[in-house]
Amino acid sequence: xxxxxxxxxxxxxxFLCGDVMAGRGVDQILPHPSESHLYEGFVNxxxxxxxxxxxxxxxxxxxxxxxxxxGDALPILDEWKPLVxxxxxxxxxxxxxxxxxxxxxxxxMHPDNVPFLTSARIDCCVLANNHVLDWGHKGLxxxxxxxxxxxxxxxxxxxxxxxxxxxxxxEIGQGRRVLVFAWGxxxxxxxxxxxxxxxxxGVNFLHDGISTKSAEEIARKIGKNRRPSGDVVVLSLHWxxxxxxxxxxxxxxFAHQLIDxxxxxxxxxxxxxxxxxxxxxxxxxxxxxxxxxxxxxxxISGHNEFHDELTLLYFPVVxxxxxxxxxxDAVPMKINKMRLSRANAEDSLWLYRTMARECAxxxxxxxxxxxxxxxxxxxxxxxxxxxKTSNENCEGKANGGGEKLKMxxxxxxxxxxxxxxxxxxxxxxxxxxxxxxxxxxxxxxHCGNIGLFPNAQLITPERILAxxxxxxxxxxxxxxxxxxxxxxxxxxDIVVKVQQIKKQGDKCVPWVTSIVGDLFExxxxxxxDQPWKQCSICPDRQLISRFLxxxxxxxxxxxxxxxxxxxxxxxxxxxFGLLDINSKxxxxxxxxxxxxxxxxxxxxxxxxxxxxxxxxxxxxxYLVKGSGGETVLVNTGGPGQGQAxxxxxxxxxxxxxxxxxxxxxxxxxxxxxxxxxxxxxxVFMSTDVAFPGSKYASLDKFFAIxxxxxxxRDMDPIRDxxxxxxxxxxxxETQKNFTLIGTKVDAFILSFLDITKEExxxxxxxQPTN
Numbered sequence: 001x002x003x004x005x006x007x008x009x010x011x012x013x014x015f016l017c018g019d020v021m022a023g024r025g026v027d028q029i030l031p032h033p034s035e036s037h038l039y040e041g042f043v044n045x046x047x048x049x050x051x052x053x054x055x056x057x058x059x060x061x062x063x064x065x066x067x068x069x070x071g072d073a074l075p076i077l078d079e080w081k082p083l084v085x086x087x088x089x090x091x092x093x094x095x096x097x098x099x100x101x102x103x104x105x106x107x108x109m110h111p112d113n114v115p116f117l118t119s120a121r122i123d124c125c126v127l128a129n130n131h132v133l134d135w136g137h138k139g140l141x142x143x144x145x146x147x148x149x150x151x152x153x154x155x156x157x158x159x160x161x162x163x164x165x166x167x168x169x170x171e172i173g174q175g176r177r178v179l180v181f182a183w184g185x186x187x188x189x190x191x192x193x194x195x196x197x198x199x200x201x202g203v204n205f206l207h208d209g210i211s212t213k214s215a216e217e218i219a220r221k222i223g224k225n226r227r228p229s230g231d232v233v234v235l236s237l238h239w240x241x242x243x244x245x246x247x248x249x250x251x252x253x254f255a256h257q258l259i260d261x262x263x264x265x266x267x268x269x270x271x272x273x274x275x276x277x278x279x280x281x282x283x284x285x286x287x288x289x290x291x292x293x294x295x296x297x298x299x300i301s302g303h304n305e306f307h308d309e310l311t312l313l314y315f316p317v318v319x320x321x322x323x324x325x326x327x328x329d330a331v332p333m334k335i336n337k338m339r340l341s342r343a344n345a346e347d348s349l350w351l352y353r354t355m356a357r358e359c360a361x362x363x364x365x366x367x368x369x370x371x372x373x374x375x376x377x378x379x380x381x382x383x384x385x386x387x388k389t390s391n392e393n394c395e396g397k398a399n400g401g402g403e404k405l406k407m408x409x410x411x412x413x414x415x416x417x418x419x420x421x422x423x424x425x426x427x428x429x430x431x432x433x434x435x436x437x438x439x440x441x442x443x444x445x446h447c448g449n450i451g452l453f454p455n456a457q458l459i460t461p462e463r464i465l466a467x468x469x470x471x472x473x474x475x476x477x478x479x480x481x482x483x484x485x486x487x488x489x490x491x492x493d494i495v496v497k498v499q500q501i502k503k504q505g506d507k508c509v510p511w512v513t514s515i516v517g518d519l520f521e522x523x524x525x526x527x528x529d530q531p532w533k534q535c536s537i538c539p540d541r542q543l544i545s546r547f548l549x550x551x552x553x554x555x556x557x558x559x560x561x562x563x564x565x566x567x568x569x570x571x572x573x574x575x576f577g578l579l580d581i582n583s584k585x586x587x588x589x590x591x592x593x594x595x596x597x598x599x600x601x602x603x604x605x606x607x608x609x610x611x612x613x614x615x616x617x618x619x620x621x622y623l624v625k626g627s628g629g630e631t632v633l634v635n636t637g638g639p640g641q642g643q644a645x646x647x648x649x650x651x652x653x654x655x656x657x658x659x660x661x662x663x664x665x666x667x668x669x670x671x672x673x674x675x676x677x678x679x680x681x682x683v684f685m686s687t688d689v690a691f692p693g694s695k696y697a698s699l700d701k702f703f704a705i706x707x708x709x710x711x712x713r714d715m716d717p718i719r720d721x722x723x724x725x726x727x728x729x730x731x732x733e734t735q736k737n738f739t740l741i742g743t744k745v746d747a748f749i750l751s752f753l754d755i756t757k758e759e760x761x762x763x764x765x766x767q768p769t770n
Contacts, residue, residue, distance in 0.1 A: 011326045012172060012232055015082035016314040018270050018290035022069070022116060023091035023107030023131070025049030025296030026338055029064055032112035039099050039106060049296040053338055056299030060337045067119040069294055071339040073313060074120060076331055080315050084170050084178045086234060087293070088270045089117070089125040091134070093143040098136030103191075106134035111146045118150050124168045128156025128184035128204050129238040129271075133194050137201050156182025156236060157196070157203045164196035164204045167225055175230050176320050181222055182236035185210060188271035190238060210239060210254045219261035226263055232323050236268045240276075240289060243303050245358050247277055247288050259284045265323030266316060273297075274306040275355060279362035283324035285316050286362075296338060309335045310343060310351045326413055326445060330355075365521070365560060384408055384427070385480055385498055385515070405477050407436040408456070409496050409515045410559070413448035420449055438482060438496055440517025441489040446559065461492040485549070487542025488518045495519065495549055502554075511554045518559035519545045544748045551751050598708050598728045599625045600739045600763055603648035604637055607769055608670050616769045619670045621645060622741050623652060624728050626706050632661040633678065634726050634741045635765055638670035645674060656680075661705055665724045665742055665765050684711055684724065712749055725749070727760075736761035 024046045027034050036046040043049070054060060067074060077085070091107035093114060099106045109116070117125070125147055133140050141159045148154060158164035168180040184190035185206045196202035208214045218235065226233055235258060240251065258264045259281050267286045269276070276289030293311050312330040319326055332343035332351045343351065356366040385407040406429060412420050424431065437456035439447045450458075459472060464484040473481045479499045484492045495516050502511035519542060549556060555565050605620040621641075624632035631654055637645050646656060662681035664672045675683065704710045708729035725742030727749060737759045740749075745760050 011317040012084070012176070012178065012320045013080065013082045013315055013317045014178070014234070014266070015077060015080070015085040016234075016266075016268055016287065016290065016316065017087055017293040018275070018311055019090040019129070019273075019292045019295070020087045021090045021107060021131070021292060021295040022109045022113075023134075025053065026069055026294060027091075027109045027113060029060060029068065029338055030066060030110070030113040030116055031064070032110045034095065034108050034110040035097075040104055050338070052300065053296065053298035057337045060339075065119075066113065066115040069116065069339055070120050072342045073333060073340045076313060076342075077120065080313075080329070080331075082315060083172050084124070085120065085122050086124045086126065086180060086236075086268070087122055088129060088236065088238065088268075088290075089127060089147075090129045090131045092132055092139040093146045094135050094139035096135040096139035096142060098138050100134055100136060103134060105131070107131040108135050108139065111142065114146055114150055117147070117152060122152055123170055124153040124155060124180050126156050126180070126182045126236045126238075126268075127154050127158075128164075128182035128190075128236060130184065130189035130191070130194075132157050132203065140201050153180070155180045156184065156238075157201070159201040160199050161196040161202075164202060165221070167222075172320075176232070177227075177230065178232045178234060179222075179225060180234045180236060181218070182238075183214075183218065184238040185240075187240055188238045210250050212254075212257060215254055215257040215261070218258060219263045222263040223261075229321065232265050232318055232320060233263060234266045234268050235264045236270070238271050239269060240271050242271065242273045243306055244272070245276055247362075251288065252279075255279070255286045255288070256281055259286070265318060266325075273303070273308040274310075275312050275351070277358040277362055278328070278355070278364050278366075279359075280325055280364055283322075285318070285325040285328060287314065290314060292335075293333075294335060294338075294340060298335065298338065307347075307350065307354075310347055311335065311340075312351070363521075384424075384429075385496065405436065405480065406434050407438060407480065407496070408434050408453065409438045409557075410440055410446040410517065411437060411449040411452065413445040417449050417452070421452070436476075438494055438515075440494045440496075440515075440559065441492070443489060443518070446517065459494065461494055464494065465491060485519060485545035487538045487545045490537055493517050493519050493545065495545075497552065512552060513555045513557060514549050514553040515557040516549050516559070519549060520556055520558035521560050548747055548751055598627050598630075598706075598730055600728055600730055600741065601625070601652065602763065603633075604641055604644050606638055606641055606670065608638065617766050618769050619766050620764065621648075622726075622763055622765070623649065623654070624709060624726065624741070625652070626709050628706050630661065630706050630709060631659050632663060632705060632709060632726065633659045633681065634663045635665055635671045636662070636674035636677065638673045642674040642677060646677065663711060663724055663726050663741075665726075671765070712746060727753075730761070739763055741765060 023034075024038070028036060028046050028050050034046075038044050038046055050060075061068075091109050093109050093111055095111060096108070127140075127143065132143060140157060144154050144157070144159060144163070153168035153170065155166070155168035156164065158166070170178040170180070172178055182204060183206050184194075184203045186192055187210065190203055190205060192205065192207075194203045195205035195207065206214045208217070222233060222235070255267050258267060265284055267284075268290070269286070269288045270290045272289035273292045273295070274289075275291040279286040279288065291311050292308055295308070297308060311333050313333060315329040315331070317326040317328070318324065332348040333340045334343045334347055335341075352366060359366050385405065421431065431452045432455050434453045434456045436459060437450065437453045438459045439450065439461075441461065459482055461484055464472060464482065469481070469483050476482070481497050483495050483497070485495055486492045493516070495514055498513045498515070500511045500513065501508050503509075558564075601623045603621045603623050605618055607616050607618050609616060619635070619638065621637045622634040624630070624634065626632065633649075649656065649659070656677045657680050659678050659681045662675070662678050662683045664675075664683065664685045667685070672685075710727050712725045712727060713723070723743055725740055725746065728739045728741070729737065730739040738755065739761045741763045743764060743766055745757055745762060750757060750760075
């Protein structure tokens with residue numbers, strides 16, 4: 001949807017770009033050029049840059065208006081209709097002759113050329129950079145004055161410290177604002193002598209550099225101006241070197257600290273002469289470097305591998321309520337004859353591949369619209385699961401009838417309403433014809449068009465929690481099922497599994513496609529041992545969910561596509577960060593036929609009233625006697641059960657001091673009231689025992705008490721809390737191979753240990769009474 005009015009409700013679309021270097025050669029091709037003399041080591045006339053560009057790219061048109069350098073960017077801006085337009089103006093706007101001594105490079109644009117900026121309807125010019133004082137304090141003062149006279153806000157530099165430090169405030173309607181703050185750092189070439197101080201004008205300068213102290217100071221200043229709601233904050237940083245793609249750990253930590261402060265929604269970085277990586281951290285956009293948007297470098301050699309002539313218009317859309325990124329579109333451009341032109345297919349492909357490579361390092365996948373050569377940030381995939389009236393086998397022959405199913409899995413953001421409707425129409429499907437709508441999770445970009453499908457049966461995480469997946473699946477065709485996993489979002493993440501028949505060679509084989517929402521975000525993000533942490537409420541639980549999806553699938557459709565097939569050779573659990581290489585617990589060791597048999601006994605129990613469910617529950621305490629002499633007590637009972645518990649242990653020849661391991665499966669007085677009786681025991685509670693992921697490598701010893709006794713924390717799709725289970729290799733009258741002491745058999749345990757549910761006897765620590 002490209003109707004700007006839509007964003008009053010849906011989000012705030014901004015325009016951001018790299019450095020607009022409108023001085024020197026660019027100024028000379030505008031209607032009112034400045035005096036052309038320069039003080040550079042090799043060039044002393046700005047027109048030499050014009051001649052160099054024409055020698056490289058061909059002659060420029062003789063008639064050039066103020067909007068000439070914008071070129072194709074202007075109709076693109078009109079097409080996308082951003083509510084706010086922000087640029088880093090890397091030049092002074094002045095007639096001053098007070099060039100900064102020994103600086104070498106001095107940019108200025110004549111004040112009479114300011115229609116160059118107004119022709120693009122620029123709302124705000126960032127001035128915190130290393131060229132705004134090229135022509136001295138007089139030049140800076142004139143720059144601020146000229147821009148403000150034509151209604152353009154300035155930020156990041158001023159005629160005194162107070163003005164340099166003040167944000168630019170842009171009203172966007174309905175009581176909402178975009179606030180722009182800007183700082184310059186010496187890593188980008190801003191001299192410390194340019195810092196504004198008291199009544200002396202200058203740049204809003206990071207005196208402590210890229211540091212924790214600077215981040216704290218920035219957050220404090222923004223916090224003074226930002227309202228609790230209704231403000232979108234853009235932080236502009238002129239930082240880093242000119243060439244190179246590397247983002248240092250210091251820079252990344254600095255950006256994360258600013259986002260963590262809760263004061264910054266978009267970090268708008270610039271200084272590098274070419275675009276750098278993009279990151280989304282905790283739902284907030286980080287542009288590490290936007291490159292040059294307009295310069296006079298044509299024909300200058302030396303860094304050709306970076307293609308600084310290729311640039312991007314950035315169009316982020318953020319939620320006006322909380323500042324989270326909804327989507328990001330970027331349009332590739334090329335500087336040709338000092339004019340911005342749409343990049344051709346070859347140049348766009350180069351820029352796409354470069355950005356895809358760099359952004360992938362930060363968990364961001366770049367998509368390319370091949371029709372427009374536009375690059376897109378993460379957008380939601382909508383999947384249609386359809387059952388034809390006559391099903392076909394893998395030979396293409398009809399097998400018979402069946403009721404039509406038209407299930408939509410997710411429905412994109414409201415921003416993509418028109419695209420979704422158009423795609424459905426192309427398939428001959430109306431919104432009224434969708435029979436089922438699955439919302440995998442409640443993120444804006446997955447549920448924005450929920451109101452378009454009034455006839456669809458809605459399947460949500462809450463519904464599965466309330467009714468259970470078995471009941472819902474009973475009403476669906478046999479080839480499709482839904483299940484609730486967790487980790488990415490609350491109250492859980494739905495996985496839709498579709499069973500098909502696929503022809504491979506001359507054979508027909510079963511084929512399972514899993515549509516997984518954002519449990520997998522992109523087709524290759526499983527290669528990392530951690531999921532997309534900035535938007536994952538519990539990354540370690542998400543790893544488990546990924547593992548379960550992977551094991552039962554031939555193909556996975558991630559939330560932001562495209563789909564990918566499972567590797568023929570399973571890469572191993574370690575690929576998901578689920579088993580540390582130094583872990584004491586090894587899946588093969590547990591349950592090995594050569595080890596002994598442990599014994600599980602119920603010691604005491606009590607019937608209590610569950611206040612939440614308003615029904616009686618039997619709560620039991622169990623003893624595990626390991627084959628190697630281990631004594632494991634599972635829970636300690638509630639009030640009034642202490643003496644009975646001690647006596648029950650004594651009946652097994654065990655005193656409280658002999659209990660070496662104590663597991664509290666659930667939090668609550670009826671499970672841990674008598675903890676004080678077992679002061680010699682090592683206690684495990686759900687807050688101590690973590691999932692087997694690399695994040696908790698130091699706690700691996702908690703998982704395996706012995707080769708036939710291990711502790712697990714069950715998945716809870718609602719929140720980052722869980723109950724513990726104790727899995728024991730046993731032998732009993734039912735000929736089961738394992739006993740699980742807990743409340744349920746977690747699917748992850750079965751998958752991880754390659755055992756079946758039929759092999760497990762459940763010793764429930766809590767169960768309803770009749």
